[in-house]
Amino acid sequence: MPSQERFAKGPIALFECMQQIPCNPCVDACSRGAITVKEINDCPSLNEELCNGCGVCMTHCPGLSIFVVDYTYGKDVALLKIPYEFSPLPEAKDVVDALNRHGERVGSAQVIRVQTSPNKTNIIWLSVPRELAMEVRSIRLQKGGHHES
Amino acid sequence: MITTEILVIGAGPAGLMAAIHAAEAGARVLLVERADRLGGQLIKQTHKFFGSKAEFAGERGMDIAEKLINWSSDVSGITIWKNAVVLGIYPDGVVTISHEGAFCTARPKKIIIATGASEKTMAFPNNDLPGIYGAGAVQTLMNVHGVLPAKRILMIGAGNIGVIVAYQLLQAGVEVAGIVEAAPQVGGYRVHAAKLQRHGVPIYTSHSIQLAHGDSCLEGVTISKLDEKWQPIAGSEQYIAVDGLCLAVGLSPLTELLWQAGCEMKFAGELGGYVPLRDANMKTTHENIYVAGDVSGVEEASAAMVEGKLAGLYVASVLGHKKDSFTKEFQTAKSQLAALRSGPASVKICTGLSKVVLEEVG
Amino acid sequence: MRIVNHPILTFPQQDMVTFTLNGQKIEGVAGEPIAAALHAADIKVLRHSHERHRPRGLFCAIGNCSSCLMTVDGIPNIRVCIEPLRAGMVVETQEGKGKII
Numbered sequence: 001m002p003s004q005e006r007f008a009k010g011p012i013a014l015f016e017c018m019q020q021i022p023c024n025p026c027v028d029a030c031s032r033g034a035i036t037v038k039e040i041n042d043c044p045s046l047n048e049e050l051c052n053g054c055g056v057c058m059t060h061c062p063g064l065s066i067f068v069v070d071y072t073y074g075k076d077v078a079l080l081k082i083p084y085e086f087s088p089l090p091e092a093k094d095v096v097d098a099l100n101r102h103g104e105r106v107g108s109a110q111v112i113r114v115q116t117s118p119n120k121t122n123i124i125w126l127s128v129p130r131e132l133a134m135e136v137r138s139i140r141l142q143k144g145g146h147h148e149s
Numbered sequence: 150m151i152t153t154e155i156l157v158i159g160a161g162p163a164g165l166m167a168a169i170h171a172a173e174a175g176a177r178v179l180l181v182e183r184a185d186r187l188g189g190q191l192i193k194q195t196h197k198f199f200g201s202k203a204e205f206a207g208e209r210g211m212d213i214a215e216k217l218i219n220w221s222s223d224v225s226g227i228t229i230w231k232n233a234v235v236l237g238i239y240p241d242g243v244v245t246i247s248h249e250g251a252f253c254t255a256r257p258k259k260i261i262i263a264t265g266a267s268e269k270t271m272a273f274p275n276n277d278l279p280g281i282y283g284a285g286a287v288q289t290l291m292n293v294h295g296v297l298p299a300k301r302i303l304m305i306g307a308g309n310i311g312v313i314v315a316y317q318l319l320q321a322g323v324e325v326a327g328i329v330e331a332a333p334q335v336g337g338y339r340v341h342a343a344k345l346q347r348h349g350v351p352i353y354t355s356h357s358i359q360l361a362h363g364d365s366c367l368e369g370v371t372i373s374k375l376d377e378k379w380q381p382i383a384g385s386e387q388y389i390a391v392d393g394l395c396l397a398v399g400l401s402p403l404t405e406l407l408w409q410a411g412c413e414m415k416f417a418g419e420l421g422g423y424v425p426l427r428d429a430n431m432k433t434t435h436e437n438i439y440v441a442g443d444v445s446g447v448e449e450a451s452a453a454m455v456e457g458k459l460a461g462l463y464v465a466s467v468l469g470h471k472k473d474s475f476t477k478e479f480q481t482a483k484s485q486l487a488a489l490r491s492g493p494a495s496v497k498i499c500t501g502l503s504k505v506v507l508e509e510v511g
Numbered sequence: 512m513r514i515v516n517h518p519i520l521t522f523p524q525q526d527m528v529t530f531t532l533n534g535q536k537i538e539g540v541a542g543e544p545i546a547a548a549l550h551a552a553d554i555k556v557l558r559h560s561h562e563r564h565r566p567r568g569l570f571c572a573i574g575n576c577s578s579c580l581m582t583v584d585g586i587p588n589i590r591v592c593i594e595p596l597r598a599g600m601v602v603e604t605q606e607g608k609g610k611i612i
Contacts, residue, residue, distance in 0.1 A: 019339045020492045022451075023199040025207030040201055041492025060207045062197035063340025086320060087518040103349025119209070120519045121197070138347040183574070184593070190573075195519045209519070267575040277578075279555040279568025286572035286592075294540075294547040295522035297512045320518050365566045366555050403575075 002048050011053025011070035011079065015044050016137075017063060029060035058083050059117040069133050078133035079112065080126045089114050089122060090141055097140040098128055107132050109139060153179040153228070154468050156244060156257035157461075158235050158406065161189020162450045163442025164263035165217040166457030167464075171261075172226035174465035174472050179255060180221065181233040181246060187221070188214035189265055190285060191450060193292040195320070196313055199338070200451035203485050210450065211292070217454075238410040242437065259437050259464045262407060263457060266400035266421060266443035271305065274360040280367030284314040284397035291321045299393025303370055304328040305358055309449075311397035312341040318395075319348055326391050327351040329358060329372050331379060338494070358394075359386060367394055400447045407444070410435055419501030420446030428507040429483070431460040439464055446505070448498055455486045513551050528598035545591035545602055546572065546579055557581050557591060561607035581605045 002012050013034075015026075024037040026044055034050035035057060037043075058066045064083040073079035090096055090111045098109040109132075113125040128136050157168045160182035168180040186192065194210020205213045221227055233248040244255045268283035270276065280299060282290075284306070287298045302323055304315045307330035315325050328345070333355050335342045342352060359371045359381060374385035401422040408414060412425040413434040424446050425433040432439050441460040442453035459482050466475055490499055514522055527538040530545075532554060539548025546569050549557070556566040557579050570578035574593040583589040584601050587609020591602070 016343065017340060019494070021199060021338050021340075021494050022201070022489045022492055023206060024201050025197075028202055029207070039491065040488045041494070060197075062199050062207060063338060064344050065340040085518050087516045099347055099349070101343065101347050103347055119197070137343075185595070268571055270570070277560070277565055277567055279557070279566055282569060283571050283576075286569055289572040289592075290547060290550060290569075291514060292520060294543050295514045295517075295520070296547045296551045297514060298550065300512075321514055322516075366568070 006048045007069070007071045010072050011068050012048060012051050013046060013053060013055070013057060014067045014069055015046060015065065016067065017043055017061075017065040019043070021063075023062060025060045025062065026057040026066065029057045031056070053081075055081050055115075055123055058123055059119060059121040061121075064121065067137065071130065071133065073127065076130055077127045078130045080109070080128050080133050080136055081115075081123050082126065082137060082139070084122050084124045084139070085120065088141070089116070090124060090139065094141070096126075096142055098126070098132060098136040099138040099140055100135045101137050103138065105140070106135055109136060111139075150243075151179065151253060151255040153177050153255060153257050155179070155259050155261060155464055156181065156255055157261045157263060159183075159189065159263035159265055159442070159444075160187040160221075160229070161263060161265050161442060161453070162191050162213070162217065163265075163444075163453040163457035163460075164189070164261070165221050166454045167261045167263055167441050167461035168227050169217070169221050169224055170458045170461030171465040171470070172224045172461075174462060174475070175470035176226065176465040176468055178227045179230065179257065180227055181230045181235060181248070183232070183234045185232050187218045187229070187231065190288075191217070193285075193288040194313075194450070195292050195317055198451060199449070200489060201485070203481075204451035204454055204489070206451070213450075235406060238406055238438075240411075257437075258468060259439065261431075261439045261441055261457075261460050261464060262444055263440070263442045263453075263460075264403040264406065264444045266402050266447050268396070269399045269401055271358070271396055271398050273358050275363065276361060278361050278363045278367045279365070280363065280392055281361060281394045281396065284310050284395050287393075287395050288314055288317060291323075292317065297321060297323055298395075299323060299391070301326055301391045302393035302395055303372075303389055303391045304395045304397060306330060306397035306399070307332075307335040307337055307342065307352055307354070308397060308399070309337040309341060310400075311395075312337040312345060314395060314397060315350060316341065316344050319345070319350070323393070325350045326389050327353055329353045329356045331355070331357045331375060357381065361394060362388075367392055370394055400443060402444045402447060404444060407433065407438070407440070410438055412438055415505050417446065417501040417504045419497045420448075420505070424501075424505050426505050426507055430463045431456060432463075446498070446501055449489070452486060452489050452498075455482050455489070458482045459486070512553070528596065530596060530598065530600040530602060532602045533604055539596045541597060542595050544572075545581070545583065545589075545594050545596050545600070548596050549591070549602075556604065558605035559607065564606075580609070582609050587611060
């Protein structure tokens with residue numbers, strides 16, 4: 001987990017990849033060389049100074065386990081980027097249910113931007129209450145769409 | 150009688166790679182596939198693959214399939230037969246094949262068997278009700294044919310196939326009632342499980358299915374909690390209403406041709422069942438028969454591709470087709486495979502391999 | 512049911528053909544396995560077993576397991592999970608081992 005000082009400098013990638021599995025596409029995805037996986041079964045390690053939170057690694061991660069957080073985004077809100085592989089996509093300005101790692105609704109988030117990717121792992125930029133930035137990891141659209149439950 | 154240098158049986162990830170690399174080295178290859186399309190089970194894998202760049206990591210399985218299929222048609226020296234079922238391998242080296250319904254015989258110098266694996270089922274009352282599928286069947290229906298298998302599905306098995314297919318069901322718009330896993334923890338990669346959990350899919354570890362309910366089709370299942378000896382705990386039963394049940398309880402290597410040809414076989418539960426004894430160059434105890442992929446032990450598709458490459462390169466070299474880069478390519482492939490198998494997630498595979506590989510692995 | 516919107520895959524609209532199941536007209540995509548067309552029409556019982564007449568459906572979908580045997584154009588024991596659909600096919604729920612003559 002990056003330090004408070006690093007969070008204060010701007011966006012940074014968060015790796016929720018804690019199990020040793022043979023995988024390293026994130027390394028090749030980062031043009032800044034910020035990600036290292038020494039042996040292919042090692043968990044990735046991030047050079048926090050080189051990472052600028054661009055989120056390209058998120059689209060390449062097979063486990064969809066990388067997120068980007070930017071605490072400098074607003075006074076009460078943080079910017080959270082999550083990978084999203086469902087249909088339909090939300091639209092910018094939509095208010096969506098913010099879900100935690102167990103799929104429980106913990107609040108609302110506003111969609112800031114939907115960044116589509118050629119490989120179909122799209123990135124959703126969310127404005128979330130600051131205190132929820134480390135909890136929210138998914139969303140549920142509030143109306144329409146067959147993925148609502 | 151068809152003559153060819155190398156007969157590759159099965160055009161999944163292992164067979165395609167074997168055919169491609171043998172042909173690139175200069176061998177004449179006949180690649181036979183029983184289905185009406187190439188790619189084996191890769192074509193239905195909508196998720197991105199793990200591994201490294203050399204095994205196309207980060208790309209979706211179906212896109213890797215397309216790459217390999219195009220590659221195999223670009224390489225000269227490969228004859229591809231679809232709708233071709235190998236019927237038998239005879240002691241005189243003749244192989245009989247039903248190709249597009251016509252009976253053919255072939256006499257290859259070497260054979261690479263890459264027939265893959267089939268899904269296991271599980272014993273419980275009413276396990277034959279329509280609506281109960283193997284996980285691969287569900288993938289075929291939704292990802293290849295665009296047809297939903299059910300409205301609400303329960304998954305049995307939280308290995309990689311279980312968690313991956315459950316996620317694909319969500320993506321297709323099917324409600325996933327949960328995943329039931331007899332072990333106390335998820336066996337699949339935790340990142341795959343996390344993708345489901347953050348969408349609210351419950352994972353019932355230390356649980357198992359007791360019975361399925363339904364008249365003509367599945368209507369629900371009863372699951373119960375297991376104690377530390379994996380026995381159902383009385384009173385813990387719960388009914389889950391579903392119209393689909395998906396079994397992801399493992400795969401068995403499709404080894405019939407190896408048995409028939411007289412290859413020495415050994416049981417290795419870690420590899421899915423009976424597999425052929427073989428050396429590090431993928432050669433079985435039969436002088437002319439090699440293996441690659443799941444038929445030699447159930448593993449990830451990335452490993453199957455590398456095994457195919459190894460077998461293809463090696464068999465071509467035995468027949469005198471050796472590229473200048475052979476030693477380097479062969480060694481690189483061996484280290485790739487060793488790296489894939491070096492982590493804690495591969496301990497089980499390595500235990501299995503230690504029982505059936507005649508030389509040291511890697 | 513057929514998938515219309517999918518986040519990763521695209522399923523372009525395809526020409527439909529008509530076939531019959533036990534005399535009833537059903538539509539499916541030409542070339543898809545008969546079993547896929549039946550599932551799209553929400554038909555899951557494909558045969559009844561020969562001893563206890565239990566309903567059986569699709570299990571493996573790739574021609575491995577023989578759970579999906581049906582009688583097609585009078586020929587019994589067709590694995591409908593891999594048999595491509597053609598216009599005008601006469602498909603019947605198979606009872607037991609099926610009638611050869």
